[in-house]
Amino acid sequence: MNTIEKFNDNVMHTYGRYDVVLEKGSERTCVDENGKEYIDFGSGIGTNSLGFCDEDWSEAVCKQVKSIQHTSNYYYTKVQADFAEKLCKATGYSKVFFGNSGAEANECAIKLARKYSFDKYGKGRHNIVTLVNSFHGRTLSTLAATGQDVFHNYFFPFPEGFVYANANDKADLESKLDGACAVMMEFVQGEGGVNCLDKDFVDFVFDICAKKDILVIADEVQTGVGRTGKFLASEHFGVHPDITTLAKGLAGGVPVGACLADEKCAEVLTKGTHGSTFGGNPIACAGGNVVADKVTAPGFLDEVTAKGEYFREKLLALDEVESVSGIGLMIGIKLKTMNAADVAAKALEKGLLILTAKEKVRLLPPLNITYDEIDRGLDILKSILKG
Numbered sequence: 001m002n003t004i005e006k007f008n009d010n011v012m013h014t015y016g017r018y019d020v021v022l023e024k025g026s027e028r029t030c031v032d033e034n035g036k037e038y039i040d041f042g043s044g045i046g047t048n049s050l051g052f053c054d055e056d057w058s059e060a061v062c063k064q065v066k067s068i069q070h071t072s073n074y075y076y077t078k079v080q081a082d083f084a085e086k087l088c089k090a091t092g093y094s095k096v097f098f099g100n101s102g103a104e105a106n107e108c109a110i111k112l113a114r115k116y117s118f119d120k121y122g123k124g125r126h127n128i129v130t131l132v133n134s135f136h137g138r139t140l141s142t143l144a145a146t147g148q149d150v151f152h153n154y155f156f157p158f159p160e161g162f163v164y165a166n167a168n169d170k171a172d173l174e175s176k177l178d179g180a181c182a183v184m185m186e187f188v189q190g191e192g193g194v195n196c197l198d199k200d201f202v203d204f205v206f207d208i209c210a211k212k213d214i215l216v217i218a219d220e221v222q223t224g225v226g227r228t229g230k231f232l233a234s235e236h237f238g239v240h241p242d243i244t245t246l247a248k249g250l251a252g253g254v255p256v257g258a259c260l261a262d263e264k265c266a267e268v269l270t271k272g273t274h275g276s277t278f279g280g281n282p283i284a285c286a287g288g289n290v291v292a293d294k295v296t297a298p299g300f301l302d303e304v305t306a307k308g309e310y311f312r313e314k315l316l317a318l319d320e321v322e323s324v325s326g327i328g329l330m331i332g333i334k335l336k337t338m339n340a341a342d343v344a345a346k347a348l349e350k351g352l353l354i355l356t357a358k359e360k361v362r363l364l365p366p367l368n369i370t371y372d373e374i375d376r377g378l379d380i381l382k383s384i385l386k387g
């Protein structure tokens with residue numbers, strides 16, 4: 001039985017997968033079981049931030065595996081302390097809670113916001129306002145938080161206390177704030193189609209939330225850790241949310257999630273109120289330390305910005321491209337006539353991994369991609385978009 005048959009016989013069919021078995025990778029290229037090579041413009045949906053098996057990253061992860069792979073959270077580890085310190089320093093937050101995924105990071109943020117409000121005001125002020133077209137994860141609460149009807153199916157009853165406001169609509173948002181303890185949003189909606197929030201709307205949210213003591217939660221699971229050319233996308237907007245969640249690229253491809261809180265709410269989650277067996281796992285933290293060191297090294301983020309601009313310039317020169325959205329190396333491409341899913345399938349055939357988001361082609365290349373790799377990938381994309 002071949003791998004795909006074995007896989008499909010034994011793994012739940014929750015994804016529409018391509019018929020490709022990826023076997024190994026190095027730098028920004030991976031190889032399938034038949035030896036065919038693919039340039040990576042997707043980084044495992046924004047996760048392999050340093051490409052495949054970066055040397056320093058692999059060495060740190062392997063060293064950690066051979067040193068101590070796991071301890072319960074009843075003990076301390078240096079590697080978690082180091083990672084937490086790096087993250088707090090890079091982001092200006094007071095404290096972090098580590099989980100294992102974006103959904104878990106958001107669960108932590110939701111619990112934190114509700115307890116912040118409960119501790120101060122008692123019951124009843126528990127709503128989390130999220131934005132229409134957002135995506136916050138696949139657990140029951142984060143599905144409920146996700147502002148897309150298509151996700152509110154089958155799994156009833158969903159947790160209550162989630163209210164949706166239209167993105168960039170100040171009046172609508174304001175009208176939804178009664179009974180709210182937090183507003184949760186992505187600065188650039190990733191799964192929703194690489195849509196940026198307006199600066200004006202963001203400023204409004206921060207002002208009104210500050211006045212009403214409603215926390216602002218930034219879901220930076222996709223936008224964070226250098227993806228947009230800043231360590232956090234919030235820096236583009238000149239704001240500092242009370243809580244920021246991270247995952248995906250945070251540890252370069254080992255599972256991790258982080259919920260960062262500023263001093264106003266960093267002590268809300270107390271002993272016994274939250275936890276995770278694997279959260280802060282030493283292997284994940286070892287990977288995270290390398291990512292944090294590289295992304296914060298002088299010049300790294302400027303390179304991300306420059307490469308993002310390079311992509312935009314080349315893409316906008318193509319006739320089939322109607323517009324390009326996103327910031328830095330988070331890129332959404334609206335096409336004039338072609339279907340994004342068809343383009344992604346053709347790209348795969350020709351040796352390029354790309355993504356889609358709603359009706360757009362989406363690119364989330366590894367942050368350390370080279371110009372040569374960009375050119376080689378874009379040549380493939382160009383050959384497809386020419387028809």
Ligand SMILES: Cc1ncc(COP(=O)(O)O)c(C=O)c1O
Nearest residue numbers: 101102103135136137190221222
């Ligand atoms: C903005 C955002 N939040 C949360 C999630 C969920 O992350 P995970 O799949 O790691 O649970 C995603 C995943 O795509 C995301 O893009």
